[in-house]
């Protein structure tokens with residue numbers, strides 16, 4: 292048993308946090324294989340190069356261990372010496388790439404202490420299947436097959452998909468590939484954008500704000516149309532301090548949860564620190580309430596509360612709001628209350644442009660001609676998780692976004708039983724477990740999984 296092999300699929304923060312907790316729990320590094328691209332710990336969230344892509348929460352909320360919440364802040368004092376813009380009146384908001392550096396340094400330190408190395412293949416797992424003798428076999432993008440006794444899915448946030456059809460002769464216009472930025476998270480596209488070009492940013496969330504901030508820093512001069520489905524940008528983080536959680540009735544129904552939100556949130560502007568403090572307090576014990584609901588009730592609750600949750604749960608770093616305000620005042624950024632229904636690639640003489648069909652709430656149907664389209668529409672679909680469903684290994688969660696998992700992060704099979712050798716940690720556990728997508732929530736789940744696996748193996 293003590294020699295069991297663990298395969299971690301994915302190479303972002305969840306994979307790194309799990310590795311740290313597994314090694315701390317006594318699992319030998321040589322028992323662990325990781326498959327995933329890039330440097331371990333960075334992933335989609337912290338693998339960006341751009342200086343303007345910042346953490347959306349204060350440094351002391353970016354913790355790996357709940358009893359060492361200041362660890363990143365303390366590391367930052369000596370390791371982040373060139374980020375003059377980090378400090379704001381509501382807290383310190385570091386660059387995301389620097390958090391990635393911090394996590395990579397934790398991995399190096401943990402492996403040095405444990406005195407061993409892990410195996411890391413920078414590939415993608417395309418298929419995962421059971422083997423007859425027990426355990427799992429992963430098929431990698433380079434054809435490699437890896438066998439393991441336990442598999443941990445840490446495949447993270449799947450990159451965005453285009454939200455509408457793209458028409459036109461794409462094959463004849465290879466240069467247009469650059470003009471359609473399907474996945475903006477790493478920020479490398481910013482180097483191709485001429486300062487005078489016309490841009491459309493699709494989406495009105497934190498990724499859209501990151502794009503605007505980076506363009507502002509580059510002194511972008513051409514018009515930027517930001518198509519936000521609600522016509523607004525995310526609100527800014529306030530200088531709030533979390534106090535005690537509110538009391539909840541036992542096993543509240545969706546209507547009671549809704550009532551608690553209504554009565555607990557003060558009658559103040561939503562940008563007031565006291566309002567955000569109350570909202571953050573409501574989050575403290577919300578996961579137990581969520582986990583006690585049936586799938587039907589979870590869907591009912593999200594139909595009523597979803598808009599409030601997605602608007603005020605994900606707030607922006609102050610630096611990003613300041614940049615958007617600057618560009619709006621300069622007449623460069625226009626926030627359109629509009630949805631995109633199609634993109635047409637058009638060629639006139641030697642020049643190419645993109646014509647967008649929009650439905651604008653103010654003006655109705657509208658055409659917009661731009662040079663670049665940046666897709667900031669949020670997460671897409673995970674092909675590996677979809678394969679596990681198609682192969683009858685896992686089942687989709689209540690919202691069809693991730694897999695159904697137990698309280699112990701075990702994937703649930705179609706018969707409703709937890710699979711003790713197949714675990715999942717990361718955003719795809721959210722529909723089952725609640726508000727767990729932030730780095731801290733993911734690390735807590737990793738601690739739980741490591742303790743379970745260590746007791747199973749050692």
Ligand SMILES: Cc1cc2nc3c(=O)[nH]c(=O)nc-3n(C[C@H](O)[C@H](O)[C@H](O)COP(=O)(O)OP(=O)(O)OC[C@H]3O[C@@H](n4cnc5c(N)ncnc54)[C@H](O)[C@@H]3O)c2cc1C
Pocket residue numbers: 300301302303304305306326327328329333334335336337345346347348353387414415416417445446447448449476498675716717718728729730731733
């Ligand atoms: C752009 C962005 C910014 C964010 N900012 C913050 C923030 O500021 N603060 C915060 O607390 N949270 C933030 N989050 C939330 C985020 O969910 C967590 O913080 C955390 O980083 C998620 O880690 P992860 O490893 O699960 O996912 P990811 O960062 O998505 O990493 C997953 C990794 O797995 C790889 N992978 C995927 N499929 C496979 C496969 N089949 N085989 C092998 N490898 C695979 C991917 O290529 C990627 O490298 C952000 C998320 C995103 C997407």
